Amino acid sequence: MLREEGFNAFVIVGGLAAWRKAGNPLEPVPRDDLVKLPTFS
Amino acid sequence: MFVIVLAEALGLPVPAAVALVAGGAAAASGVLSVYRILLLALLAMVIGDTLLFVAGRYMGWGLLGFLCKLSVNPETCILRSAESFYKRGKATLLFAKFIPGINTMAPPLAGSMKMPLDTFFRHDVVGATLYATVYIAVGFLFRDFLVSVMRGFQTAGRAVEAVTVFALIGYALYRVWLYRKHAVYRVVPRIQVEEVTRRLASEDKDKILLMDVRSHGYYDAEAARIKGSIRIEPNNLKDELKNIPKDKDIFVYCT
Numbered sequence: 653m654l655r656e657e658g659f660n661a662f663v664i665v666g667g668l669a670a671w672r673k674a675g676n677p678l679e680p681v682p683r684d685d686l687v688k689l690p691t692f693s
Numbered sequence: 694m695f696v697i698v699l700a701e702a703l704g705l706p707v708p709a710a711v712a713l714v715a716g717g718a719a720a721a722s723g724v725l726s727v728y729r730i731l732l733l734a735l736l737a738m739v740i741g742d743t744l745l746f747v748a749g750r751y752m753g754w755g756l757l758g759f760l761c762k763l764s765v766n767p768e769t770c771i772l773r774s775a776e777s778f779y780k781r782g783k784a785t786l787l788f789a790k791f792i793p794g795i796n797t798m799a800p801p802l803a804g805s806m807k808m809p810l811d812t813f814f815r816h817d818v819v820g821a822t823l824y825a826t827v828y829i830a831v832g833f834l835f836r837d838f839l840v841s842v843m844r845g846f847q848t849a850g851r852a853v854e855a856v857t858v859f860a861l862i863g864y865a866l867y868r869v870w871l872y873r874k875h876a877v878y879r880v881v882p883r884i885q886v887e888e889v890t891r892r893l894a895s896e897d898k899d900k901i902l903l904m905d906v907r908s909h910g911y912y913d914a915e916a917a918r919i920k921g922s923i924r925i926e927p928n929n930l931k932d933e934l935k936n937i938p939k940d941k942d943i944f945v946y947c948t
Contacts, residue, residue: 653930658939662884664946668919670886677920
C-alpha cells in the first residue's frame with residue numbers, strides 16, 4: 653500500500669529479529685504508543 | 694449440515710448458508726425439526742468459532758495470515774477485518790457472519806485482541822443465532838419457491854449446466870485477473886540490515902524513515918523497537934500516511 657501511495661518503501665530483511673541479531677541499537681516502546689493499542693482486556 | 698456449517702466456521706470455503714436454507718426447506722417439508730436444525734447449526738458455529746478464538750489468542754496474527762492466504766490480497770484481507778473491529782468493537786461479532794471474509798476472521802481477531810472468553814461467547818452465540826435463524830427462515834418460508842426453482846433447473850437441464858460452467862470459468866478468470874493486478878505490488882524491494890545501518894551512519898540518515906508496522910499483537914509493555922523508528926498503525930494506514938513525508942526512503946519492519 654505504501655508503494656501504491658507513491659512512497660519509496662523497502663522492507664528490512666529479517667525485520668526486528670535480524671536487527672537485534674546484528675547487535676544494532678534498540679529502544680523501549682514509548683508508553684503513549686501502548687495506550688493507543690486496542691484490546692478488550 | 695452440521696459438518697458443512699462447522700467447516701465454514703473453521704474457515705473452509707463451503708457454503709454454510711446454502712446448507713442452512715436447505716435445512717429450513719427440509720423443516721418446512723416436515724422432514725426435519727426446525728429446532729433440531731437450529732440447535733445443530735448453533736452448535737457447529739459456536740464450536741468452530743471458539744476453536745478459532747482460542748487459536749487466535751495463542752497464535753496471534755500468524756493465524757490470521759494463514760487464514761488469509763487464499764485471499765487475492767492477504768494484507769487487505771487482514772486489515773479489512775481488523776478495521777471492522779476497531780470501528781465497532783465487540784458488536785462486530787453480532788453481524789460478522791453475514792460478511793464474507795470477516796465471518797472467518799472475527800473469532801481469531803477477537804482472541805488475538807484479548808477479548809474475555811465470556812464476552813466473546815455471549816456475542817458469538819447471539820451472532821450465530823441471528824445468522825442461522827435468518828437463513829433457516831429463508832428456506833422455511835420460501836420452500837415452495839425453492840422447490841419450483843429446483844424443478845426449473847432440472848427441466849432446463851443442459852442449459853443450466855452450460856451457464857453454470859461458463860459462470861464459474863468467468864469468475865475464475867476474474868480472480869486470476871485480480872490476482873495479477875495486485876501481484877505487481879507483492880514484489881516489494883528489500884534491504885539488508887547491514888545496508889540500513891550503513892545508510893544511517895552516512896550523510897543520508899536524514900533522508901531515511903524507519904517504520905515499525907507491527908500489529909498490536911506484538912506490541913506490549915516489554916516490547917522494543919529499532920532506535921529512532923516510528924510506529925504506524927497498519928489498520929489505519931491511509932490516515933497515518935498523511936503525516937509521512939514522501940521525500941524520504943521508508944524502511945519498513947515487523948517482527
